[in-house]
Amino acid sequence: MRSLWLLLCLGLLALSQVRADDTSDDIFGLEDIANFDEDDEEFLRLLEEKNQAKDVERENELISKLAEVAENQQNQLNNPVIEVDPCDRMHCGAGRVCQMADDKPECVCIPECPEESDVRRHVCTNKNETWPSDCAVYQQRCLCDTKAAGCRDPDNTHLHIDYYGTCHEARDCPEEDMKDFPRRMRDWLFNVMRDLAERDELTEHYMQMELEAETDNTRRWANAAVWKWCDLDGDTDRSVSRHELFPIRAPLVSLEHCIAPFLESCDANKDHRITLVEWGACLELKEEVLKERCDDVQNAVPHLLG
Ligand SMILES: *[C@@H]1O[C@H](CO)[C@@H](O)[C@H](O)[C@H]1NC(C)=O
Ligand SMILES: [Ca+2]
Numbered sequence: 115m116r117s118l119w120l121l122l123c124l125g126l127l128a129l130s131q132v133r134a135d136d137t138s139d140d141i142f143g144l145e146d147i148a149n150f151d152e153d154d155e156e157f158l159r160l161l162e163e164k165n166q167a168k169d170v171e172r173e174n175e176l177i178s179k180l181a182e183v184a185e186n187q188q189n190q191l192n193n194p195v196i197e198v199d200p201c202d203r204m205h206c207g208a209g210r211v212c213q214m215a216d217d218k219p220e221c222v223c224i225p226e227c228p229e230e231s232d233v234r235r236h237v238c239t240n241k242n243e244t245w246p247s248d249c250a251v252y253q254q255r256c257l258c259d260t261k262a263a264g265c266r267d268p269d270n271t272h273l274h275i276d277y278y279g280t281c282h283e284a285r286d287c288p289e290e291d292m293k294d295f296p297r298r299m300r301d302w303l304f305n306v307m308r309d310l311a312e313r314d315e316l317t318e319h320y321m322q323m324e325l326e327a328e329t330d331n332t333r334r335w336a337n338a339a340v341w342k343w344c345d346l347d348g349d350t351d352r353s354v355s356r357h358e359l360f361p362i363r364a365p366l367v368s369l370e371h372c373i374a375p376f377l378e379s380c381d382a383n384k385d386h387r388i389t390l391v392e393w394g395a396c397l398e399l400k401e402e403v404l405k406e407r408c409d410d411v412q413n414a415v416p417h418l419l420g
């Protein structure tokens with residue numbers, strides 16, 4: 115069971131790295147876990163692999179960047195001509211890759227996306243259309259942004275992923291399920307945080323908060339809630355926008371029918387942003403236990419990589 119939490123949170127992490135835009139029925143709660151079939155586990159495993167590959171990519175990028183800086187310094191001492199692949203320095207957005215054009219690096223639409231045969235890799239867009247993969251959606255948007263031949267509809271400049279999985283009818287979240295949802299969500303967040311701590315994948319600051327959550331029952335859920343809220347707040351403006359909810363919402367909509375209405379309910383004043391006070395209230399945590407303790411270091415590396 116523990117390993118499933120792990121897979122889940124790694125899956126979420128994987129998706130959280132797709133800081134691009136915007137998206138399976140029961141993940142939380144122990145009974146629901148028992149309903150997970152092997153295929154679901156396999157899917158989550160694939161997400162984990164994708165995530166690990168991304169991490170490695172990121173690390174490699176960082177290492178090569180640092181090596182490049184060192185090399186440049188060396189070259190400047192030895193030799194005024196610096197030779198670096200200009201594409202190494204380019205960071206193209208989702209659906210784009212770097213290519214040389216007239217000796218200049220340029221971001222172009224990704225020519226081809228990997229074939230996806232797994233229906234769970236399908237994505238449902240804001241236009242309620244099923245696309246074969248997230249890559250295909252980003253590629254399409256790029257083609258439309260650049261007015262290229264492959265653009266199927268000029269409107270597709272606004273195409274984004276609403277959720278992972280094939281498009282389906284909106285499912286009801288029965289009142290009894292919704293009532294129990296905050297508790298399940300709290301437990302789930304705590305379990306995710308604990309698993310990350312066990313794998314030594316939290317920053318020092320969040321490790322400390324996890325330890326506190328383990329040892330002090332009054333802090334157990336509060337610390338996990340604060341951590342996740344900080345984690346979602348990618349731009350550190352101390353509020354979670356709709357866009358920033360993507361990593362928690364998109365992968366779960368098809369799996370967990372209450373997640374969408376739950377997240378809607380968190381934005382109590384409907385200003386499209388979730389403050390820590392709103393987040394705490396919708397998780398049914400007392401305001402006095404919620405202290406904003408974000409670790410801005412968590413976002414330092416991605417920012418550095420641009
Ligand atoms: C989205 O598409 C699905 C299947 O294609 C359909 O069942 C559903 O009613 C559509 N939803 C909306 C909001 O149109
Ligand atoms: Ca924010």
Ligand SMILES: [Ca+2]
Nearest residue numbers: 381383385387
């Ligand atoms: Ca709000």
